[in-house]
Amino acid sequence: MGHSAERDEADTNRRVEMTSGNLAFAEAMRQINPDVVAAYPITPSTEIPMRFAEYVANGDVDTRYVAVESEHSAITACVGASVAGGRVMTASSANGVALMHEIFPIAASFRAPIVFGLVNRSLGAPVNIHCDHSDSMPERDSGWVQIYCEDAQEVYDTVMLSVRLAEHPDVLTPVFVCQDGFITSHCYEPVEFLQDESVRQFVGTREPRYPLLDVDNPVSYGSFTMSEHYFEIKRNQIEGLNNVSRVYRELSDEYVALSGREYPMIDRYMTDDADYVVVIMSSATGVVKDVVDDLRREGVRAGCLRVRMYRPFPSGEVREALSGKKCVAVLDRSASPGGVAPLAAEIKSALYMSPDRVPVFDYIFGLGGRDFFPDDARRVFQDLMDMRYEDGARYIGLLEEDD
């Protein structure tokens, strides 16, 4: 991920500003200028609709902004606008996302290419405003693409890629652009923006295939289908997800040429020759990478694999990156109570067909915003080096009885 500071000062496309994950998302929305935004603000994603509503009020965009009375209505309005043929965006978090749950599979089944800023926050109860992935993970089977970003720059760039990905005729699937609540959404840091004109050219305008408002070619959405066709419609939807990796690669190449920044579906850091690899997602990755550098200086062949695209899950790439390792730790920022946590389950599943059996250690960390420090990452690597395998997940940074 090439960073701006190394780039040519004379580059006229260069606009680096201090901003946050939320405000970078809102700036991307301003530049994309969607047709409709319907939102019901909730912490920590509040700033996205708040800032965007300012753009609307000031006439910086010509978006129709729909203020609604609940998250359920917000996503419902988005689905209506999207099948009507509009380019549609929204944002939410935590229990707001949970309230939308009923509508997510409908959006996916209607092939409504909505781009959604999901700012990860723990699900109540107890009420907690801080980050974990317990809001987005329950939506993993809803038929949406899920991309998890590490920092504000990646949030911005991912919004651009997601508009094209969602609307691509071979994909036609809504996308969640996930970022960690507060840690990313409220951290103030430099982000390099594209020029408005470059964005306009990159995202183009939506060309809907079957818009509801095309009265010359009438179509019906939300109709009744019994067992004779439901299965086929679901199969079609699954094919849309299956096409994501090919289309994403094409878009990524195009975006690198424009921005100089590249985001593969998995981010491999020193994994090629690594003996021990920690697999993680989102903002906690930087701590692991810093510890990998420390361990490398000490002669330990450590590596870090960040899963950026969770749906569709890039199993082939993961298998290729992790096969032959001595052992692997998977760190989940959400639990699946009574089962294997979402990331660990995918990694184990991906590795099942690898020729050698790679031991996978599972960990749960960071629930409700519990911080994740370099010492925590180091202890995980130490478990790997000592081959201290345990059945079931271990907890990182959990207070025990004597704390």
Added chain:
Amino acid sequence: MVDTMNGTIEVRWHGRGGQGAKSASAVLAEVLFGEGKYVQSFPEYGAERQGAPIRAYNRVSNRPIRRRCGVQNPDIVVVVDPTMVESANPSEGCADDAIYLVNTPEDAGSLRRRLGLADSARVLAVDATRITIEELGQNRPNAPILGALSRVFSDVPAETFADHFTKKMKSLSPKALEANRRAILRGREEATLA
């Protein structure tokens, strides 16, 4: 006083909700970003009420900053509210040679004795509350604190902080802007070091 050539400098701010520690941390990040550094500024979000103790953080580096956890071992500690010198435990997690910048009427020497710091620690004391009451007629200690911080980031002149502040606060009246500029420069001049 500090050197970002060898790694990342970490700053921890102690203030009270509504005092502007979060904004001061953001302004510091913007100024150092303007000087070509990589920066982060992030508050610790808790219950958001006026007067409650809050912490905010900065990281500053010549290289991209990857870690995004809270700051555990700050190189610089800024105490925005004089009543927090004891209650906030400003030296928590600090190395012996940490730098402390405190808003206090006390002089730096007696403050360092009171905090029980190691000989290698450096203490900057500035009566930011008094300066802003005199210049702005209000207790808004950020401007002199930022001025005093320009002595910590010694390669950044106080004028840069003042210019940035003026640009950022352009909605203020020219009179208020000029008062803030004086408060920043006075913060730099009047801070005592021990």
